[in-house]
Amino acid sequence: MAEPWLDITAALVRASGLVSDICAKSAAEHGVTAQQAQLLCVLEQHPVAMAELGVLMRITKSSTTGLVDRAQDAGLVVRDTDADDRRSHLVSLTERGRQLGGTYRAMVTGRIATLIADVPDAERELLRAVLSQVVISNQARATWPAEPERAA
Amino acid sequence: MAEPWLDITAALVRASGLVSDICAKSAAEHGVTAQQAQLLCVLEQHPVAMAELGVLMRITKSSTTGLVDRAQDAGLVVRDTDADDRRSHLVSLTERGRQLGGTYRAMVTGRIATLIADVPDAERELLRAVLSQVVISNQARATWPAEPERAA
DNA sequence: CTCCGGAAGTTCGTGACACGTACTACACTA
DNA sequence: TAGTGTAGTACGTGTCACGAACTTCCGGAG
DSSP: OOOOBOOHHHHHHHHHHHHHHHHHHHHHHTTSOHHHHHHHHHTSSSOEEHHHHHHHHTOOHHHHHHHHHHHHHTTSEEEEEETTEEEEEEEEEOHHHHHHHHHHHHHHHHHHHHHTTTSOHHHHHHHHHHHHHHHHHTTOOOOSOOBOOOOO | OOOOBOOHHHHHHHHHHHHHHHHHHHHHHTTSOHHHHHHHHHTSSSOEEHHHHHHHHTOOHHHHHHHHHHHHHTTSEEEEEETTEEEEEEEEEOHHHHHHHHHHHHHHHHHHHHHTTTSOHHHHHHHHHHHHHHHHHTTOOOOSOOBOOOOO
């Protein structure tokens, strides 16, 4: 059968689904859901208050409560009361959550490397640069950690 | 604050989330869910049997039944018995489903055009070509229609 | 010091959507 | 005709999203 031709919208939407499926599959292989895996990524760098978590993940307060409840039940995160404000809780990773998040990210990274293995280095770097600029300019959710700005 | 540096995995995962959010928001503005919008896209070209729908959308038979039930209740699709095999149903779009699917895709297309408005044409074409090749090579779910192969 | 408005988070009810299991109706083959 | 397999549905379960209402706590004004 003839290979289909994809315009930019089709390419981006289908690529989005492909990457999303890789994340979901990798999460399932770690015994967690895609949402829990995202939570672990968001918490990777430092503890975050519940309200801020909801903002970062673009979900409501009640959804945040449920997601953190289930992650806590699974032993992946803990809630600590903020000493300065007893209304507020800080959510942080347990050792188990940190380790699982690490191996999850390694698995996703490996699968993405396989996905783009046939893309020449120059095109891959352009893909990286263009998508980076697009997600930064459009305030994409930070559901995968970034590195600090590196020297040129 | 310093702009973060994203490697290829971070860029792809965050871009995936961004595009997914555009689809979800556009679907909600049409009064449907993201899954229902995907269903309308899959059915856009021709009616599909239930079993094949599940395969195309990468969901189980029971999930397919539920999704089609809710879309049928919303007046977006109909089921027809296959004359050759009375076990089988073909699912097709209603006029309302076809129209809603069309305006949904136009809305997503417009938002994606805005997303990449600042990307130079040459880079945009390379992005399109690279992502197209990646999604075709990796059998991404066809949750957005393609055009038939066009003459060079 | 007291009171009020607002913040932080939880609870509850609801609905979508995913899965697996078991079932019914139907098709095909020996 | 009987046995095997297919197509789809019903049911139970769990996750995850939302909005409304609630409790606890904080900070500022009077």
